[in-house]
Amino acid sequence: MEGEMMTGNLAAAWGARLADVDYIPAFPITPQTEIVEALAKWCESGAMAARFVTMDSEHSMMTAAGAAAATGARVFTATSSQGLLYALEVLYSVSGWRAPLVLVNVSRALAAPITLEPDHNDVLAARDSGFLQIHAETCQEVLDSILMAYRIAEDERVMLPVIVNLDGFYLSFTREPVIMPDLQMVKAFLPPFRPAHLGFKASAPHALGVAVLSGTPYSYFRHQMHLAAMNALEVHREAAAAFEQLVGRRYDVVEGYRLDDADDVLVMTNAFASKGKAAVDVARAEGKRVGLLRLRVIRPWPADAIRHALQGRRAVAVLDQNLSPGQGGILFQEIAACLYHEALRPRALCSFIGGLGGKNLSEGELRTVFEQTAEAGVQGKGIGPVLLYTEAEHREMVQLQDLATEHRA
Amino acid sequence: MWQRETFKKIKQIPREEHVLPGTALCAGCGGLEALRLAAKVLGDEVVYVNAAGCFTMLAAYPFTPFKGSWLYTTMGSAPAGAQGVRDALDVLIAKGRLPERENLKVVVLGGDGSTYDMALSSTSGAITRKLDFYYFCYDNEAYGNTGMQLSPATPYGARTTTSPCSLQHPSGATREKKDIFEIWRAHKPPYIATVAPRYPLDLEEKFARAATFTGPKLFLALSACPTGWLYDPGETPEVAKLAVETGLWPLKEAINGAVTHTYIPKPKPVEEYLKLQGRFRHLFEPVVQTEAIAHIQERVNAYWEQVEKTEKAV
Ligand SMILES: Cc1ncc(C[n+]2csc(CCOP(=O)(O)OP(=O)(O)O)c2C)c(N)n1
Ligand code: SF4
Numbered sequence: 001m002e003g004e005m006m007t008g009n010l011a012a013a014w015g016a017r018l019a020d021v022d023y024i025p026a027f028p029i030t031p032q033t034e035i036v037e038a039l040a041k042w043c044e045s046g047a048m049a050a051r052f053v054t055m056d057s058e059h060s061m062m063t064a065a066g067a068a069a070a071t072g073a074r075v076f077t078a079t080s081s082q083g084l085l086y087a088l089e090v091l092y093s094v095s096g097w098r099a100p101l102v103l104v105n106v107s108r109a110l111a112a113p114i115t116l117e118p119d120h121n122d123v124l125a126a127r128d129s130g131f132l133q134i135h136a137e138t139c140q141e142v143l144d145s146i147l148m149a150y151r152i153a154e155d156e157r158v159m160l161p162v163i164v165n166l167d168g169f170y171l172s173f174t175r176e177p178v179i180m181p182d183l184q185m186v187k188a189f190l191p192p193f194r195p196a197h198l199g200f201k202a203s204a205p206h207a208l209g210v211a212v213l214s215g216t217p218y219s220y221f222r223h224q225m226h227l228a229a230m231n232a233l234e235v236h237r238e239a240a241a242a243f244e245q246l247v248g249r250r251y252d253v254v255e256g257y258r259l260d261d262a263d264d265v266l267v268m269t270n271a272f273a274s275k276g277k278a279a280v281d282v283a284r285a286e287g288k289r290v291g292l293l294r295l296r297v298i299r300p301w302p303a304d305a306i307r308h309a310l311q312g313r314r315a316v317a318v319l320d321q322n323l324s325p326g327q328g329g330i331l332f333q334e335i336a337a338c339l340y341h342e343a344l345r346p347r348a349l350c351s352f353i354g355g356l357g358g359k360n361l362s363e364g365e366l367r368t369v370f371e372q373t374a375e376a377g378v379q380g381k382g383i384g385p386v387l388l389y390t391e392a393e394h395r396e397m398v399q400l401q402d403l404a405t406e407h408r409a
Numbered sequence: 410m411w412q413r414e415t416f417k418k419i420k421q422i423p424r425e426e427h428v429l430p431g432t433a434l435c436a437g438c439g440g441l442e443a444l445r446l447a448a449k450v451l452g453d454e455v456v457y458v459n460a461a462g463c464f465t466m467l468a469a470y471p472f473t474p475f476k477g478s479w480l481y482t483t484m485g486s487a488p489a490g491a492q493g494v495r496d497a498l499d500v501l502i503a504k505g506r507l508p509e510r511e512n513l514k515v516v517v518l519g520g521d522g523s524t525y526d527m528a529l530s531s532t533s534g535a536i537t538r539k540l541d542f543y544y545f546c547y548d549n550e551a552y553g554n555t556g557m558q559l560s561p562a563t564p565y566g567a568r569t570t571t572s573p574c575s576l577q578h579p580s581g582a583t584r585e586k587k588d589i590f591e592i593w594r595a596h597k598p599p600y601i602a603t604v605a606p607r608y609p610l611d612l613e614e615k616f617a618r619a620a621t622f623t624g625p626k627l628f629l630a631l632s633a634c635p636t637g638w639l640y641d642p643g644e645t646p647e648v649a650k651l652a653v654e655t656g657l658w659p660l661k662e663a664i665n666g667a668v669t670h671t672y673i674p675k676p677k678p679v680e681e682y683l684k685l686q687g688r689f690r691h692l693f694e695p696v697v698q699t700e701a702i703a704h705i706q707e708r709v710n711a712y713w714e715q716v717e718k719t720e721k722a723v
C-alpha cells in the first residue's frame with residue numbers, strides 16, 4: 001500500500017503545513033481538536049513558520065482569522081459543529097472582507113440533543129455565508145483539497161474563503177493511507193500569497209467592512225461575491241488540471257461512480273459516499289444498473305456538472321445526511337431546483353435522510369434506497385423525504401425510552 | 410501627586426487633526442471629541458478595529474474621516490480582530506514581507522455595550538494574551554446606536570428606552586454601573602486610564618504615557634451624549650465637566666495595576682450634573698426623588714472616601 005497511514009485530522013494538519021500558512025488562530029472542539037494539536041506542536045518545534053494562537057472562542061477565532069487574512073497573511077483554522085455555529089456571524093463578515101482563508105470543518109451533528117457524531121447540518125448552516133465549500137470523502141482528499149482550496153481562494157478572480165469539510169469520526173479518527181505530495185510540487189502548484197488588494201499598511205491606508213447607507217451599494221458588493229463564487233468553477237477546473245499534472249490525482253467538482261449506463265443514480269456527499277459506492281457495487285453485481293454521484297464542491301453549486309450527470313436518468317435519489325425540520329433534505333432541494341429546466345430530467349426524484357448524528361447506513365438500507373428509487377422511476381413519481389431508520393434501531397430506541405421512563409411504573 | 414510630564418499647557422496639544430469633520434455622528438458627540446483628542450497622540454499610522462455601535466457610522470462608504478485604516482468587525486469581537494491584524498503585521502514584518510516602516514498601531518473602537526458585555530470574552534482573551542493594542546471604549550452609558558437602551562454601563566437612576574421610569578421603578582435604571590475598570594485591572598494589563606473630553610491635557614498625557622508600554626493599553630472615555638442623555642448638543646463640555654467635578658466620573662490610571670487618581674475634584678453635589686440631562690429629569694419632576702438622588706450621592710462619597718484611604722496610604 002502506498003502512502004502513510006494517517007487520520008483525516010492529521011491529513012488536514014498536513015494540508016495546512018504543506019500550504020506553508022502564516023497564522024493559525026485556534027479553539028478546541030471534538031472531533032477537530034487533533035488538527036490544532038498537531039499544528040501547535042509543529043509551530044512550537046519550528047517545523048512550521050506560522051504563529052499559533054489559542055483564542056477565547058470560535059467567534060473570536062474566526063474574527064482573528066479573517067482580520068489576519070485581510071492584513072495579508074495566509075491563514076488556516078479549523079472547527080466543528082457548535083464552534084462553526086458560534087462563528088457563524090463572523091463567517092459572513094470574513095467573506096464580505098474578501099479574505100481568502102481556509103477553514104476546515106470536521107462535521108458533527110448539532111445540539112440538542114448533544115452528540116459528538118457527524119452529520120452535515122453544521123456545515124450546511126454555513127451554506128449561504130459566502131464561504132466556498134469542498135466536501136471530502138477520504139483522508140487523501142482532505143489534504144489535497146486544502147491545497148486546492150488555497151489556490152482557488154487566493155485567485156484574484158475569487159478572493160473568497162473556503163471551508164473544507166470532513167466527517168467527524170468516519171474520517172477525522174479513521175486512518176487511511178495518505179500520499180504526501182512533494183513539497184516542490186506543492187510550491188509549483190500554490191504560489192505564495194501576495195494579495196494585490198488586501199492588507200493594512202502605513203503607506204496605503206484603507207477601510208474594510210465599512211457601513212453602506214443603502215441597498216444599492218449593498219447589492220453591488222454582495223453580487224460581486226456571487227460573481228466571484230461563480231468564477232470559482234472555472235478556477236477550480238484550472239486548479240484541478242494543474243494538480244493532476246503535478247501530483248497525479250484528479251478532483252472535479254462532482255465525482256461520478258459507475259454512472260455510464262446507470263438508470264438510477266444515488267447522490268451523496270462526504271465519507272458515507274464510500275458506503276454508497278460499495279452498495280452500488282453490490283447492486284451492480286446483481287445486475288442493477290445503478291451509479292452514484294458524489295457532490296464534492298457544494299459552493300459554488302456546480303449546476304452544469306450535476307445536470308450533465310443526471311440528465312436522462314430514470315430516477316435520482318438524494319441521500320441527505322442533514323435535516324431541515326419542516327422541509328426535509330437540504331441538498332435534495334438544490335438538486336431538484338437545478339434539474340427543473342432540464343428537458344431530459346429524471347422521471348422521479350427521491351429524497352432520503354440518513355446518517356443523522358452518525359447513525360450507520362447499512363447495506364440493507366442502501367439496498368432499500370435503490371429498490372424504492374427504481375420503483376419511483378417506473379411509476380414516474382418521486383418519494384420522500386424518507387428517514388432511514390431500521391426496525392432494529394427502532395427497537396433499540398424503544399428500550400431506551402423504557403429505561404428513561406422506568407421510574408414512572 | 411500625579412503630574413503631567415508631556416502635556417503641561419494647552420498649546421502643546423498638536424493642532425493637526427486626524428479625525429476629520431463631516432461624519433454622520435451627532436453634533437456635540439462627546440465620544441467623538443474624546444477620539445479626536447486621542448488621535449492627536451495616536452496619529453495616522455493606525456488601524457481602527459471597530460465594534461458595532463455609533464462609531465460604526467464613522468466609515469460609511471465611500472467616506473472615512475481617518476487618514477489611517479479601518480476594519481469593522483462585529484459587536485462581540487473587535488479585540489479578536491485586533492489580535493488578527495496585530496499578529497499578521499508581526500508575522501509579515503518578521504518574514505520580511507512588510508517593511509518595518511509600514512507598521513501600524515492597532516486600536517479597538519468599541520462602545521460600552523460591546524465593551525462591558527458582549528465583547529468581554531474577546532477582550533479578556535486579548536488582554537490575557539498580552540496583545541499589543543489600544544482599546545478605546547467610548548462610554549455613552551447605553552446601547553446608543555439602537556436608540557438608547559439599558560446597557561451594563563447605564564448608571565443607577567438613568568432613564569433609557571428599556572429602563573423607563575414607572576410606578577414599580579421610579580428611578581429608571583435600578584442597577585449600578587458595572588465597574589469595567591476593575592474588571593480590566595484584574596487582568597493586569599500595563600496601562601488603563603479613564604478620560605473625559607473636557608480634560609484634554611489629562612487625556613493627551615495618558616495617551617502619551619500609554620505609548621511607552623507594550624501590551625494592552627485600555628481607555629475608558631466618558632462620552633457625553635446629547636442625543637441619548639437628552640440635553641442640548643452645545644452643553645456637552647458642561648456635562649462632561651460636571652461628570653468629573655461631581656466625582657461621578659473619576660479620572661484615573663492604573664500602571665501595572667497600581668491606581669492613581671489623576672485629578673481630585675472638590676466635589677460638587679451630583680444634582681448639578683443630573684439636572685442638566687433629560688435622562689435624569691424624573692428624579693426631579695414631578696416630585697424630587699430624594700432617596701434616589703441621595704443614593705447616587707452616597708455612592709460617590711463612598712468611592713472618594715475609599716480613594717482617599719488607599720491613595721494616602723501609598
Ligand atoms: C450580535 C449583535 N447584536 C446586536 C446588534 C445590534 N446593535 C448594533 S449597535 C448596538 C449598540 C451597541 O451599543 P454600544 O456598544 O454601547 O455602542 P453605541 O451604540 O452606544 O455607540 C447594538 C445592540 C449587533 N450589531 N450585533
Ligand atoms: S447617539 Fe450619542 S454617542 Fe452616538 S453619535 Fe450621537 S451623541 Fe455620539
Ligand SMILES: [Mg+2]
Pocket residue numbers: 462520521522547548549550551552553554560
Ligand atoms: Mg453605548
